[in-house]
Amino acid sequence: MRKALLKMTPYEVIEEVKRSGLRGRGGAGFPTGVKWGFCRNSPGTVKYMICNADEGDPGAFMDRSILEADPHSVIEGMIIAAYAIGASEGYVYVRAEYPLAVKRLRLALTQAEESGFLGKRVLGTDFNFRVHITEGAGAFVCGEETALMASIEGKRGMPRPRPPFPAESGLWGKPTNINNVKSLASVPVIMNRGADWYSSIGTERSKGTAVFALTGKIANSGLIEVAMGATLRHIIYDIGGGVPGGKEFKAVQIGGPSGGCLPASMLDVPVDYDSLTAAGAIMGSGGMVVVDEDTCMVDMARYFLDFAQLESCGKCAPCRLGTKRMREILARITEGRGVEGDVELLSELAEGVKDTSLCGLGQTCPNPVLTTIRYFRDEYDEHIRNRRCPAGVCKALVSYYIDPEKCMACLICMRMCPTQAIEGGKNIIHFINQEICDQCGTCLSVCPPNFNAVRVISGEPVPLPPPAEERVLVRARGRS
Ligand SMILES: Cc1cc2nc3c(=O)[nH]c(=O)nc-3n(C[C@H](O)[C@H](O)[C@H](O)COP(=O)(O)O)c2cc1C
Known part of the structure; x- marks a missing residue:
C-alpha cells in the first residue's frame, strides 16, 4: 500500500496489476488490471470499490478463511484498488452467515482507520477512502455483481442486463469496481514483490495460484493452494491423498453449481481457466468435490440443479422455468420414470437456459447436467432403459x-x-x-x-x- 500510494501513480498501479496477469478469482476470470482500467477511465468524480465476499457456493470456504485469518490483506487490496480507480468509498458485501469473518473484518477496519490507512488523507496523501460493511441477504444470486449492488442499495437482490457494466454505471449509477476476496488479497503481494514475480507462477494465461476447498470422498480434505497449471491428479492424489476406503475415484465437481463434473479420464487436465472451460467445467470460485463409485452422477446433477432452481431469483424466464423443467426430467429419470429422448430434451433445454438466461446463475447452472451427460451418458441410459442405478443410490x-x-x-x-x-x-x-x-x-x-x-x-x-x-x-x- 505504501509503495502504491507513495511511489506510484494510479495508472502505474493498474499497469503493474495488468502485467502480473491476475485474473478475477470470483469465477469468471476477467483480467483484474483491465477491469480497474475501465473504471479509472469512466467519467465521473464519485466512484465505488466493492469487495465481493458473498461466497455462496455450497462447500466453498476459501474467502471465509481469508477474512477470518487475514482481513487486513483484503482491506489493503481494496485500498490499492480504490486508489487505482479513483474511488473514495468502498463496501465489503459479506455473507451474514459468516459472523466471525464479519466480526474480524469490523475489527480490522477499525485498526486500519486508527493507523491512518483508511479515512481522510490516507498516509498523508490527497487520497481519501472509507469502507463500509454490508451483510449479505442470504441468496446465492446476490453474489452476482448487479444483484449485489441492488442489494447494497436496499433493493431486492436481482440481476439486471449488462451493459451497462458496473465500471460505467454501477452502485447508485456511479462507476464501480467489484472484486472477489481472493483477487483483492493477491494485490498487496503483487505490489510488494512485483508483477514479474507473480507472473512467474502459473501458466501462460493463468497466473498465480489457485485456492480450492477440497472436500467429498478424499482422504485429506481442507483448503489447498496450488500454482495454476497443477493437474487434478496432483491435487487429488498427492495433496488430497486419494479416495479413502479402497473405493474407486469417479469424478470431481469443480466450480460448485456453476461448474462441471470431470471423470477419471480428465485427471491430467491442468487446473487453469482455459483448460477447465474447455473440459466443460469452470474454475469457479474454488469448490472442488471428489466423488467415488458410490455416487450416482444423475443424482448429483439433480442435486446441483435443485440448488440452482431454489436459488433462481425468478426474474428471467429461461432460468425460472427452464431449470424447473430440467429438474422435472432429472427427477423422473432418478425415479425410474425416464423415457427415451429425455437425455436429448434435457441437453436441448440446458443449452437454451445457458444461452438465454439473464445472468451468470442461469448461464452456468446447466454445466453439472451437461458435463454428467457428456462424461457419464451410460449412467443416464441405465436409469432410463434398464431402470437401474449403477451406483445404487436412486x-x-x-x-x-x-x-x-x-x-x-x-x-x-x-x-x-x-x-x-x-x-x-x-x-x-x-x-x-x-x-x-x-x-x-x-x-x-x-x-x-x-x-x-x-x-x-x-x-x-x-x-x-x-x-x-x-x-x-x-x-x-x-x-x-
Ligand atoms: C450467481 C452468481 C453468484 C456469484 N457469487 C460470487 C461470490 O460469491 N463471490 C464472488 O467473488 N463472485 C461471485 N460471482 C461473480 C461476480 O458476479 C463477479 O464476477 C466477481 O465478484 C468479480 O470479481 P473478480 O473479477 O475479482 O472475480 C457470482 C456470479 C454469479 C452469476
Missing part, C-alpha cells in the same frame, strides 16, 4: 437385501430400521420386508463391516428370503 431404483449366508443375526439393522421393515430375531437371520422398506439405506450403513451382509440391488429382482425353518442361525460362523 431410491426408487434400488432394493436392499440381506444375504442369508452372511447375516450374523446381530439385531443391529433390525433395531435401527426406521420403518421396522426388517424381520428376524436373536439367532434368526434377518430379512427385509420389501413392502415396508423405504430404501433409506440405514441397514447398509449400520451392518458391521466384518459381516457386510446388506447388498444393494438395482435392475434385477430381489431374491426371496429363505423359508422360516432355514433362518435359524446354526452357528459355525464364528459366533455362538
